[in-house]
Amino acid sequence: MSTPVNPKQFDAATYGPWALVVGGSEGVGSEIALRLADAGISSVLVARRSGPLEETADAVRARGVECRVLSVDLTERGAADGIAAACDGLDVGLVILNAGANTYGAEFAESDMDRVQQVIDLNITSPLEVIRHFAPALKARGRGGIVVMGSMAGYLGHADMSIYSAAKAFSRVFVEGLWLEMREHGVDVVEVILGVTRTPAMIRAGLDMDIPGMTVSEPADVATEVLDSLHRGPVHVVGGEQNAKQVEWSSGVDRGRIVAGAAKRMKALRGDA
Secondary structure: OOOOOOOOOOOHHHHOOEEEEEOOOOHHHHHHHHHHHHOOOEEEEEEOOHHHHHHHHHHHHOOOOOEEEEEOOOOOOOHHHHHHHHOOOOOEEEEEEOOOOOOOOOOHHHOOHHHHHHHHHHHHHHHHHHHHHHHHHHHHHOOEEEEEEEEHHHHOOOOOOHHHHHHHHHHHHHHHHHHHHHHHHOEEEEEEEEOEEOOHHHHHOOOOOOOOOOOEEOHHHHHHHHHHOOOOOOEEEOOOHHHHHHHHHHOOOOHHHHHHHHHHHHHHHHOOO
């Protein structure tokens, strides 16, 4: 049973009656959709895997709201147009972009440029196209919100995932600018920085989340904090003080030492020797 969104932090009249949740089939995205349903907000859920997508949609409808679904690969051309069509005729007051992920890992000197482009399309091109479609309507209605899921990886370069890290860095700086633009029109914008979260995708990737001292967040807790963070833009770090300190440390000036130290932790997370 999910916990209803705190009404002091989240106003359904501002962000409803419909929300778009890209990456809404499982993990954090699924939990967000359920919390929106508890607040009386219907949703359009978008993800690549249709099975989990339909399961989440059924759970959302069981809470008494409507739910549309769209199964689409966000790296394919025209994906954003399909999302726009799925939302046609709906008063979408909240756009949540939760689908960005590291879909390819390799040393850049040995990389496949088609796979590199997929990482860029998933984490930059597609989100920009979706935001560009919905931002004018949000601006015109004078209320609403945009949430972009970021990553602590976007504060540092990482071996074998340099493109993903760079894409997340781009996303954060872009959202800071979008926050400046949209707040003048009553629209909240925030990039939510996630640390290690116990999602199905992380589990499928085989990441070791039981390293002593590592903060591991649960999707349900993250979902609640995401919705409570809409007023805390342009950037909000979830997961408590340790993750906030990690971001502060990652922003330091001794870049060589910082990047090398982060690389050791990343190897431990992946279970590398």
